[in-house]
Amino acid sequence: MSEPTRTSSGQRSRKDLQCTAAATAYQREFVADLRRRVVDNAEPFAIAQADTPHEIFHTFDIPLISNQWWSAYISAKQLSPRYFNVLDQLGYPANSCRYCSLGLACTLDNDPATAPWGGLPKPTVLVARLTCECIRHVFGQWAEALGTEFFPLEAPGWTHKDPQWFEKSNSAWEEVYEPRRIELLVEEMRALIELLERRTGRKFDQERFVELMHGVNEQEGYIAEAARMIGDARPCPVSITDQMPNTMIPQWHRGSPWAIAHAKRFRDEVADRIANGIAASSNERVRLMWIGAGLWHDPGFYSALEDRYGAVFVWSMYMPFAGPQYIRELHDRPLHALASRVCSMNEVLHLPPWMNSWMVSEAQRCGIDAAVILVPPDNRLSQSGTLLTQHALQSAGVPALLIPADMVDAKQWDHDRMVAHVADFLREQGLL
Amino acid sequence: MNPLPSFNDRLSLLLNDPFAAVKGARNERIIGYVGEDVPVELILAANAVPLRVRGAANAPTPRADRYLESAFMPELRAVAELWLTGALDFLDAVVLSRADDSAQRLYYYMCELQHRGICGGPLPLLYDVGTLPRQTSRAHTLESTRRLAAALGANLTETALQRVARRERLLDRVRARRTDAAPLAGSIAWRVQQASGYDWRAEFDDAAERWIETAPSLSGPRRILLAGDLPPDERLHLAVEAAGGSIVAELVESCGPARVAHANPLVTIADYFQQRRSVAVSMRMNPSWLVDSARAVRADAVVAWLIEEDESLPWEIPRQMQSLAAAGIPALLLSRQQWRATDETLSQLRAFVACVEPAR
Secondary structure, three states, X not given: OOOOEEOOOOXXXXXXXXXXXXXXHHHHHHHHHHHHHHHHOOOOOXXXXXXXXXXXXXXXXXXXEEHHHHHHHHHHOOOHHHHHHHHHHOOOOOOOOOOOOHHHHHHHHOOOOOOHHHOOOOOOEEEEEOOOOOHHHHHHHHHHHHOOEEEEXXXXXXXXXXXXXXXXXXXXXXXXXXXXXXXXXXXXXXXXXXXXXXXXXXXXXXXXHHHHHHHHHHHHHHHHHHHHHHHHOOOOOOOHHHHHHHXXXXXXXXXXXXXXXXXXXXXXXXXXXXXXXXXXXXXXXXXXXXXXOOOOOOOHXXXXXXXXXXXXXXXXXHHHHHHHHHOOOOOXXXXXHHHHHHOOOOHHHHOOOHHHHHHHHHHHHOOOOEEEEEXXXXXXXXXXXXXXXXXXXXXXXXXXXXXXXXXXXXXXXXXXXHHHHHHHHHHHOOOO | OOXXXXXHHHHHHHHHOOOHHHHOOOOOEEEEEOOOOOOHHHHHHOOEEEEEOOOOOOOOOHHHHHHOOOOOOHHHHHHHHHHHHOOOOOOOEEEEEOOXXXXXXXXXXXXXXXXXXXXXXXXXXXXXXXXXXXXXHXXXXXXXXXXHHHHHOOOOOHHHHHHHHHHHHHHHHHHHHHOOOOOEOHHHHHHHHXXXXXXXXXXXXXXXXXXXXXXOEOOOOEEEEEEEOOOOOOHHHHHHHXXXXXXXXXXXXXXXXXXXXXXXXXXXXXXXHHHOEOHHHHHHHOOOHHHHHHHHOOOOEEEEEEXXXXXXXXXXXXXXXXXXXXXXXXXXXXXXXXXXXXXXXXXXXXXXXXXXXXXX
């Protein structure tokens, strides 16, 4: 059943799957519970970037607020313009990275009457990998403002370059990600575990952790299976606006019974749709690939291209990423397996050769006609690798369009103009 | 013969043609390095000639623009352009450090461009230095230092360490002369600092040591501390001097504590580079870093110069500006600047310096 949703730019995004509604309903309940635990009950909790070992916090049963999720939550409350303005007033130049700083801005604003949940209380710790220049400063200041500790993780260099990394990362992860990089993160995670034990008085339960790791593998296996089916099916059975929540919401809860069950339910619903010939678009003409973070302020952009032109976004990174980057054979070393999952989560999406070779492989697997690549103007990390990926795709016969836009800041975004821009590009390529 | 003109000529030659000194190298490997976070000792210990690689600020970068996105630091874009045009083909390798975000990204880009046959040129090498004050990062940096030494073929000896130590003493002397009551002009000191990376021969040190004895001083200029990003040339310095000032110190590149000698010289090197801090991290660690630094060099005012592509300093500079204001130290913030300062910026800078009250 279609569920049109209004977005901040006022454009409709369409959601067709029953399990999408189930996922968003679960997330609503989860958020209410999270708020109760963190704000009302003042339980220890953590703020962490998406590319950090969430599994450690889940094992401790420490509530975790992902910075990216919190940013999206703030955006959904229509508060981004206010907080960008706060940063401007505090003297931060307007070109400073927006994606990771909304939460900091909300804290610095210090206005409980406006802030979601009245603002976040003091967390036990903030955790981030140092994958870009600004994150150390954003999280450092945020920790200072909240009166707590920032626990940074190194993002070490990577000299073993295997363009086909995604074919062997599930099992040969030590070879793919380098033992020294894995070992460094293992040592850092051990220090983080010690810190959490010290601060919370809880004990890290190794058995529970291993069980969680197996659960994550099962969950990601279902998502990977769904990704394979969607890539193979003609026409595309599931739109990007259904793919994203059914991957990302369980991802925040990875390894939990609900997340495993939901991933299975999603896989099954995808299979049913394929078996019954149900398509995301009634008129699929062009199969598109979306490269970059989700366009959180205007998911209606995707639906508009599908509805008006039959240009269907068959692929976005979140779902196909689950297979190669999350599934890990444990090899009796679960912490090392986890480190291999986390230590390159960002790198494979933003650095050559890992990014471009995977994108080309995925485009070929999914029969992609053209790619649209998001290039945020003031964010080196998010821009990184996009031009080389564009070249690689074009060399492989896949036309690729770069669109300069931010994933959370809608200031420079014009929905109609951007939809027309993509349509013009597809016409130029003879695809419409 | 007066040694002053000859050293000034040497500086001009190097600054006009950074490859001038290494062009004379015969049967020697020449290894480039980008930034101050690379252990030159290891290049020297590999019996190779080190060369600091920079790009020109006013040169177009059409080839680099095809592969590097807009947020790359322009210095690295200029280096990429040199690489892609073949201007670096005489180098055996170029060492890039993970301490610099754009530099470490350039490492991956150049590896890929070479892998795809889009360009050739020197072998890109990454110095995977840890950036956190933690034992695990220290151990990782030591292992990275060993790997870099092996990749370069370095057999570390006292000679290489002493060579670098001598150069550092020389540059310390130049820095000390800048902070005298009658200081060495900032623009000249800047030229020495820049040119020193292009010529690691002992003759450069010999000539500089002779020159520094007689180098001219300025009489009571307005003393300015420059902080922020690394300018590509001395135009900011000259603008300050045109308004009756002199830049007595720059905080524009990472800096570290004094080296602590260890029985294993690789440990000495690794610890030194792991403990170096970027300008932004130094600001993060000390909210009054600019105030403390300004007082240490008796600066009358501070100029903070941040280029558009810098992603870290914008997060720290507001707090530093507040502490400068609280300390009553005049400060000019030039943010979102072009790498090559515009005429408008230079005018603004001159006007600011002209209004600074020098302490007497």
